[in-house]
Amino acid sequence: MEDNECRDGRKKVRLANTPLSASQILTRILPSGGGDAENLQRILRLLTSYGVFSEHREFGGKRMYSLTEIGKSLVTDVEGLSYAPYVLQHHQDALMSMWPLVHKAILDPTIEPFLKVHGEPAYSYYGKIPEMNGLMRKAMSGVSVPFMTSVLEGYNGFKGVKRLVDVGGSAGDCLRMILQKHRFICEGINFDLPEVVAEAPSIPGVTHIGGDMFKSIPAADAIFMKWVLTTWTDDECKLIMENCYKALPAGGKLIACEPVLPDDSNESQRTRALLEGDIFVMTIYRAKDEEDFNVDLRDNCVSLGGPSEKEKQISVFVEDEVETAEFPDEVGFIFSPRNASTCTSDEEVISANEKANALPEFSRTPGIKTFHKDGFHDFGSARLDGENTWSVVSKEAKALVHLNENALCSSSSQPTCKANKSGKDAQKSRSPKLIAINCKNVYIWKLDFTF
Numbered sequence: 001m002e003d004n005e006c007r008d009g010r011k012k013v014r015l016a017n018t019p020l021s022a023s024q025i026l027t028r029i030l031p032s033g034g035g036d037a038e039n040l041q042r043i044l045r046l047l048t049s050y051g052v053f054s055e056h057r058e059f060g061g062k063r064m065y066s067l068t069e070i071g072k073s074l075v076t077d078v079e080g081l082s083y084a085p086y087v088l089q090h091h092q093d094a095l096m097s098m099w100p101l102v103h104k105a106i107l108d109p110t111i112e113p114f115l116k117v118h119g120e121p122a123y124s125y126y127g128k129i130p131e132m133n134g135l136m137r138k139a140m141s142g143v144s145v146p147f148m149t150s151v152l153e154g155y156n157g158f159k160g161v162k163r164l165v166d167v168g169g170s171a172g173d174c175l176r177m178i179l180q181k182h183r184f185i186c187e188g189i190n191f192d193l194p195e196v197v198a199e200a201p202s203i204p205g206v207t208h209i210g211g212d213m214f215k216s217i218p219a220a221d222a223i224f225m226k227w228v229l230t231t232w233t234d235d236e237c238k239l240i241m242e243n244c245y246k247a248l249p250a251g252g253k254l255i256a257c258e259p260v261l262p263d264d265s266n267e268s269q270r271t272r273a274l275l276e277g278d279i280f281v282m283t284i285y286r287a288k289d290e291e292d293f294n295v296d297l298r299d300n301c302v303s304l305g306g307p308s309e310k311e312k313q314i315s316v317f318v319e320d321e322v323e324t325a326e327f328p329d330e331v332g333f334i335f336s337p338r339n340a341s342t343c344t345s346d347e348e349v350i351s352a353n354e355k356a357n358a359l360p361e362f363s364r365t366p367g368i369k370t371f372h373k374d375g376f377h378d379f380g381s382a383r384l385d386g387e388n389t390w391s392v393v394s395k396e397a398k399a400l401v402h403l404n405e406n407a408l409c410s411s412s413s414q415p416t417c418k419a420n421k422s423g424k425d426a427q428k429s430r431s432p433k434l435i436a437i438n439c440k441n442v443y444i445w446k447l448d449f450t451f
């Protein structure tokens with residue numbers, strides 16, 4: 001690919017953004033003539049009021065329009081990417097026709113409206129229609145590239161990784177960017193559904209592998225996953241994460257990058273984007289998220305491997321401080337056998353001997369939620385049991401958040417990752433799913449982000 005070429009072979013263009021009148025815009029859209037400039041202006045005015053265009057009126061005369069930052073994000077950039085395919089993807093007929101049926105997710109949450117109407121789940125539906133699948137890939141590239149730029153600016157947890165798998169990696173953009181930044185990663189595996197990777201572009205250092213994450217995941221030192229868990233139920237997430245566990249060596253790491261719902265239902269753009277995304281998932285992907293949030297939260301945990309497995313390091317996963325600052329005591333979001341812990345790297349993951357792991361074993365059978373109180377082990381020198389344990393691990397989590405500075409992402413005007421520092425303006429948020437994961441031997445970083 002030439003420097004001045006986009007991935008699709010088109011020449012890169014730079015945006016002049018000179019203000020144009022509706023009729024000037026029309027001649028660019030329809031060079032051979034035709035169209036109605038007045039009707040176009042009606043739309044441009046509305047979009048101006050929504051911040052997509054700026055309107056310029058010299059001496060109160062003719063209306064001229066230039067792009068705002070929001071408008072620019074919809075125009076193909078020098079990389080050949082934009083946010084537009086994401087908008088188009090969400091507005092395809094097959095998805096739009098779901099919106100009058102949102103209420104069905106309330107009436108019967110066991111089947112998402114998409115499945116009710118189309119008779120099959122969204123991903124398998126996309127897979128049969130190459131245009132839909134192609135648009136999904138382009139949408140993900142357009143959103144994920146600016147997003148990953150922010151993540152990679154702030155997150156430094158790839159150190160020591162030689163082989164990295166991106167589960168549900170779509171066209172491989174996230175992996176490409178990670179490998180470009182971290183040259184020590186020698187091998188990247190972009191793992192996605194066969195029909196998705198079949199059309200993925202070739203990327204130096206990246207092997208595309210088609211498969212099903214519910215069956216198995218290619219082995220690697222670390223697994224990266226972005227916007228994958230969010231579209232599945234907790235039980236499905238448990239299956240995915242069990243396969244991650246199997247694919248990782250002792251001391252391996254899972255880096256999950258998922259949107260996290262804010263606790264406060266305020267009117268900020270961030271909150272709205274996250275809540276809208278949640279309703280999108282409810283309508284298109286999974287109507288049933290987790291069981292009632294107020295039921296025993298421990299039931300949302302999954303134990304990845306029993307205490308006798310892989311006698312090496314135990315994991316600790318470090319959670320975004322925004323999250324953990326919010327946890328009620330009974331929510332064991334992150335756990336760490338603290339008394340044996342040491343900070344191991346600049347990413348400030350804490351590790352300890354697995355024998356110190358104090359996490360209970362949970363049922364992995366979908367639909368059956370069992371909490372085995374006798375599954376506890378020594379938590380360092382202290383014997384823990386029952387409610388106590390969860391209170392302890394929760395406090396542990398709260399302490400850990402302050403070690404998590406490196407996971408914070410910077411914000412930008414692009415679709416971006418935002419995580420707030422602690423303090424009075426910290427945005428309070430809490431994941432609606434994956435409340436806790438006992439992930440022995442596996443480090444998990446969970447990045448909270450929005451766009």
Ligand SMILES: C[S@@+](CC[C@H](N)C(=O)[O-])C[C@H]1O[C@@H](n2cnc3c(N)ncnc32)[C@H](O)[C@@H]1O
Nearest residue numbers: 123140144168169170192193196212213226227
């Ligand atoms: C929301 S997209 C996220 C894409 C990419 N991680 C990103 O952030 O740009 C979810 C991805 O999961 C993939 N996926 C869905 N079901 C899968 C399965 N059973 N096994 C592997 N990948 C799957 C989809 O094809 C899609 O590329």
